[in-house]
Amino acid sequence: MVKCAPGSYEISTMENIKAYMQQIGQQARTASRRMAQADTAAKNRALEEIAQAILGSSAQLIAENAKDVAAAHASGLDAASVDRLTLTEKAVRSMAEGLLQIAQLADPIGEISGMSYRPSGIQVGRMRVPLGVIGIIYESRPNVTADAAGLCLKSGNAAILRGGSEAIHSNQAIAACVHAGLRAAGLPETAVQVIATTDRAAVGELITMKEYVDVIVPRGGKSLIARISEEAKIPVIKHLDGICHVYIDDGADLDKAIRIADNAKTHRYGVCNAMETLLVAQSVAAKVLPPLCKIYLDKGVELRGDAAARAIIPKMKNATEEDWCTEYLAPILSVRVVAGLDAAIEHINTYSSQHTDSIVTENYTRAMRFLREVDSSSVMVNASTRFADGFEYGLGAEIGISTDKIHARGPVGLEGLTSQKFIVLGSGQVRS
Numbered sequence: 381m382v383k384c385a386p387g388s389y390e391i392s393t394m395e396n397i398k399a400y401m402q403q404i405g406q407q408a409r410t411a412s413r414r415m416a417q418a419d420t421a422a423k424n425r426a427l428e429e430i431a432q433a434i435l436g437s438s439a440q441l442i443a444e445n446a447k448d449v450a451a452a453h454a455s456g457l458d459a460a461s462v463d464r465l466t467l468t469e470k471a472v473r474s475m476a477e478g479l480l481q482i483a484q485l486a487d488p489i490g491e492i493s494g495m496s497y498r499p500s501g502i503q504v505g506r507m508r509v510p511l512g513v514i515g516i517i518y519e520s521r522p523n524v525t526a527d528a529a530g531l532c533l534k535s536g537n538a539a540i541l542r543g544g545s546e547a548i549h550s551n552q553a554i555a556a557c558v559h560a561g562l563r564a565a566g567l568p569e570t571a572v573q574v575i576a577t578t579d580r581a582a583v584g585e586l587i588t589m590k591e592y593v594d595v596i597v598p599r600g601g602k603s604l605i606a607r608i609s610e611e612a613k614i615p616v617i618k619h620l621d622g623i624c625h626v627y628i629d630d631g632a633d634l635d636k637a638i639r640i641a642d643n644a645k646t647h648r649y650g651v652c653n654a655m656e657t658l659l660v661a662q663s664v665a666a667k668v669l670p671p672l673c674k675i676y677l678d679k680g681v682e683l684r685g686d687a688a689a690r691a692i693i694p695k696m697k698n699a700t701e702e703d704w705c706t707e708y709l710a711p712i713l714s715v716r717v718v719a720g721l722d723a724a725i726e727h728i729n730t731y732s733s734q735h736t737d738s739i740v741t742e743n744y745t746r747a748m749r750f751l752r753e754v755d756s757s758s759v760m761v762n763a764s765t766r767f768a769d770g771f772e773y774g775l776g777a778e779i780g781i782s783t784d785k786i787h788a789r790g791p792v793g794l795e796g797l798t799s800q801k802f803i804v805l806g807s808g809q810v811r812s
Contacts, residue, residue: 397579397581397585398581398585400582401575401582401585401589402592404540404573404575405513405540405592405593406592408539408570408571408573408593409591410568410570411570412510412512412513412537412571414568414571415510415537415567415568415571416489416536418536418567420487420489422565422566422567423483423533423565423567424483424534425565426533426562427479427482427483427533427534427561428480428483429561429565430479430529430557430560430562431475431476431477431479431480431561432476432561433557433558433561434475434476434479435472435473435476438472440553441472441550441553441557442467442472444552445465445467445547445549445553447549448465448547448548451546452465452546455546457546460650461520461546464520464521465521465522465546467523471523474523475526476526482530482531482534482794483534485794487794488794488795489509489510489536490507490508490509491507492505492506493506495805500809500811501807502805502809505803505805506801506803507801508795508798508800509536509798509799509801510535510536510537510797510798511535511537511595512537512538512595513537513540513593513594514537514540514593514594514597514779515540515541515589515597516540516541516542516596516598516599516779517542517583517586517587517596517598517600517604517608518541518543518544518598518599519543519600520546520547521547522543522550524543524599525541525543525550525555525574526554526558529572531778531779531793531794531797532571532572532779532797534794535794535795535797535798537797538572538573539571539573540575540586540593541555541574542574542575543574544600545578548578551574552574552576554574555572555574558574559572583608584611587612588611588612588614589614590613590614593614594614594615595614595615595617596608597616597617597779598616598780599779599780605619615787617780617784617792617796618784619652619733619734619735619757619780619782619783621652621733622651622653622654622733622735622781623656623657623705623706623707623731623732623735624644624652624653624654624655624656624732624733624735624737624738624765625655625656625657625659625724625728625732625737625738625765626640626644626659626737626738626739627659627660627661627718627724627750628658628659628661628740629661629664629740629746630661630663631741632661633740633742636762637668637740638675640764641655641740642672642675642676643764643766644738645676645681646675646676646681647764649710650710651709651766652709652781653765653766653781654709654766655713656706657704657713657714657715657716658672658714658716659717659724659728660689660716660717661720661724662688662717662718662719662720663720665688665717669692669693669715673693673715677695681711681712682697683696683697684697684700684713684715685697685715686699686715686717689715689716692717693715696715699714699715699716704730707733721739721749725749729754732756734755735756735757735758735768735783736756736758736760737754737756737765738761739760739762740762741761747762757781757783758790768781768790768791769791770791770792770793773790773791775791775793775794775795778791778792778793779793779796779797780792782796787799
C-alpha cells in the first residue's frame, strides 16, 4: 500500500494571505484545464490510488487527528462537534470505500444528450462538461476532504478545499494522501488543494476570486453558510436550513404513517433531512397522535403543538410562530393539526426551507398534487425525509444539498458538479 506523509502547512508570510490565495487560484485554474482533458481511466486510477494511500496511512491519519481532538477538548468544543471531528479506523476505511465507490460511478463528462436535426440540416444537442474550479468550505468532518476531492476529481474539476481550523492536522494529512494518489495516476497534484492556513482571511479571498473560482459550496452551520452567501462574488450552491415536514393525510395508512413520522424525526436528530414539523389532517389527528406522540415522548422528544394538537396531547408545550420556522437539529418537534391537504401545502410553502417534505397518503390524486405543488428540492410520498441523501438517491455520494433553483437542486452528486454546453454538428451548412 502507498503511504503518505503530511507536509508542512505553515505559510512563511501569514500576513500575505492574498498572495497565497492568488497562487492557489492560479494553480487550480491551470489544473482544471488538465482535469477537463483527463480520461475516465486516469480519474478512476487516481481515486483508487488515493483510497490505497488512505488505507496505508491509517495509523498516521489517526495520529494527526488525535492532535485535533486534543486541541478540541482543550478549547471546550462540545461533544457532538468532537464526535464529528474524530477519525477511527472504521472512519478511515469508510473514506477509502467512498472513493472506490465514486470510481465505480459512470463518468458524466462528455455525455451527449438530446441530439436532433433542425430544418437547416444541422444537428443540435448538449454535452456535459466540468464546472472548472470548485471552492468548498466546510467544518469539523475530516472525511469531507476525501469525499469532496473524490467527487470533484471524477467530475473533471479542480478543487480548493478549506476545512475548519479545528481539523487542520487531519485535513492536511488526508490532503497528502490525495496528492500521492494524483501523482501515481499522472494527474496534477494541484487539482486538489487544501488551504494550509487557519486564518479566516483566506475564506474571504477564496469567495471573491472570480477569475479563478467558478462556484463555491459551503458545508456547515447556518452562520457559515449565511456569511458565504452574503459575501461571495461567485455563484454559491447552498442550503441554509433543513425545516422538513411530514404531512399525515386523512387518506393515510396510519400504521405506515406512524413508522414514517417516527423515523423522520428520531432516526437522527442533528441532520438537515430530519423532520422538524409534523402536520396531521384534522379528521385523523385523534387516532394517530396518541400512539405516535407516545413514541416520541418515550424517546425523550420535546413536543410543541398548536391548540388542536395540545387538546389531544396535553403534555405538549405551546408552539409559537417561531417554532414553525425553526430547524431544531435536536429532539424537539413542532406539531400542527390542519384542515386538510390545501392547508398542509399552504403551511409547507410558507414555512419550509425548500429542503425535503413528505406526504403519507394512499390517495393517488392527493399524492400527485403534493408532488406538483410543494416547492422543495425533494418531495416525497410515503417515505421518510431521511432518504434525502446523495447515497440513498443513487448518486454514490454528495457534495452537499442545494435548496437553490438554478443549476443544482437537492443532493449534489457528480452531475451537479457539471454543466452543459450546446454542440452543433453540420455538413457545410451556412445560414441564409
